[in-house]
Amino acid sequence: MEGKFYTDIHCHILFGVDDGAQTLEESEAMIAAARDEGIRTIYLTPHYSYGGNDYDLKTMQVHFGQLQRRCGEFYDDMTLYLGNEILYTPSILEALEKGEALTLGNSRYVLVEFRTAEDYSSIYEGLKNLVEAGYSPIIAHVERYDALYKKIDRIEDLIYLGAYIQVNCRSILGSRMNRATSWANRLLQNRCVHFIADDSHNMDERGPMMEAAVQKLVQKIGDDDAARILYFNPQRLLEDKYI
Numbered sequence: 001m002e003g004k005f006y007t008d009i010h011c012h013i014l015f016g017v018d019d020g021a022q023t024l025e026e027s028e029a030m031i032a033a034a035r036d037e038g039i040r041t042i043y044l045t046p047h048y049s050y051g052g053n054d055y056d057l058k059t060m061q062v063h064f065g066q067l068q069r070r071c072g073e074f075y076d077d078m079t080l081y082l083g084n085e086i087l088y089t090p091s092i093l094e095a096l097e098k099g100e101a102l103t104l105g106n107s108r109y110v111l112v113e114f115r116t117a118e119d120y121s122s123i124y125e126g127l128k129n130l131v132e133a134g135y136s137p138i139i140a141h142v143e144r145y146d147a148l149y150k151k152i153d154r155i156e157d158l159i160y161l162g163a164y165i166q167v168n169c170r171s172i173l174g175s176r177m178n179r180a181t182s183w184a185n186r187l188l189q190n191r192c193v194h195f196i197a198d199d200s201h202n203m204d205e206r207g208p209m210m211e212a213a214v215q216k217l218v219q220k221i222g223d224d225d226a227a228r229i230l231y232f233n234p235q236r237l238l239e240d241k242y243i
Contacts, residue, residue, distance in 0.1 A: 005040035006210050007234035009104060010085060010111055010140055010166060010197035014044040014067060017060045020201045027067050029203050031078065037210040039198075041079045041234070045111050048084035048101045050091040057100055081105030085140055086112050088126040093133055103135070107240040111166070113140040120147040120154060124161070131162040136242065138164040141199060142187070143171045143180040150183060155192050164194040164233075164243060169213035172196060172220075188221050194233050194243060 012020025013034070015027040034042060044067075046060055064082045071078050083104040086092050095101035096110065103110050110130060114123050123145065130137040139145075139158070142165045148154050155165065167184045174181030187193050196217065200208045218226045236243045 004038075004231060006038050006214065006230055007041040007043075007238070008034060008039050008198050008200075008208070008210065009043045009138070009195050009234065009237065010045050010168075010199050011042060011208075012044075012046060012085075012199070012201045013042065014046050014060065014063055014082075016063055017056070018047040018054070020046065024063075024066060024070065026203065028070055028074070030200060030208065031067075031071055032074075033203065034198070034200070034208040034210070035075060035078060037198075037208045038214070039208065039210055040077055041081070041238070043081045043083050043104050043111075045083045045085040045104070047087070048092075048095070049087040050089050050095055050101075083111060086110060088112050088114050088118075088123075090126075090129065093129060096133075096135070104138075104237065107237060108134060108136050109164075109237050109240070110135045110137050111140050112137045114145060116144050117146055120151075123147060124158065127158060127161055127163045136162065136164065138166050138195060140166055140197075141168045141171070143167055143184045149179070150186075152186070152190055152192065155187065155190075159192065165192055166195040166197055167193050168199045169196055169209050170199070172213045172216050173209065185220060188217070188225075191225065193229060195237075196229060 013030045015021040015024050021027040068080050084102045086101050127137050171180040171184040198208045233243050
């Protein structure tokens with residue numbers, strides 16, 4: 001993987017809008033850390049929950065503009081895009097159409113999460129609704145959901161439906177005794193992962209750690225499969241094309 005750079009499609013680096021970075025300076029430090037990890041393209045994905053009182057689209061857009069300008073002053077090889085990590089409810093379709101909730105970089109791709117105890121029928125119906133509305137849903141940190149755990153058939157059905165699968169870097173790096181790691185490994189071996197992402201929130205216990213995850217990924221599935229996840233799929237997202 002030498003000489004190539006990475007794309008992070010899921011992080012909470014944008015300051016002052018959710019439980020991630022709280023200040024512009026913290027965002028700058030996280031971007032510097034991400035760059036040290038080999039990341040050159042970042043989709044900033046603050047949490048969106050329909051009706052959430054702490055969500056302010058205007059503030060998010062202003063802060064994004066400030067961070068984008070600051071990033072451009074320091075680095076001429078970093079590209080930032082804006083999006084959301086969206087907690088699914090039926091109301092998000094209306095929020096997406098209104099532009100209140102954001103797709104990834106104005107593409108058709110939507111980063112969507114569910115409550116960890118959500119039942120499978122609700123997950124399936126939610127993703128089906130997004131696909132039928134013309135979106136390409138990416139399931140955030142798929143390894144967390146009880147209804148999908150150790151159920152490859154359900155994962156394959158969701159992929160066949162039109163959904164894509166994202167796994168967190170930390171899950172790839174955990175021990176074999178870790179539930180999320182063992183499940184992520186199985187998904188990787190079955191070629192059921194489309195993206196890995198940092199899901200970074202701060203510079204302490206949840207900072208960027210892409211490079212170590214990439215090295216482990218290559219060990220687990222080899223160069224060709226790793227390249228599909230790390231380069232081909234993010235490029236298709238950037239071009240707003242189907243994978």
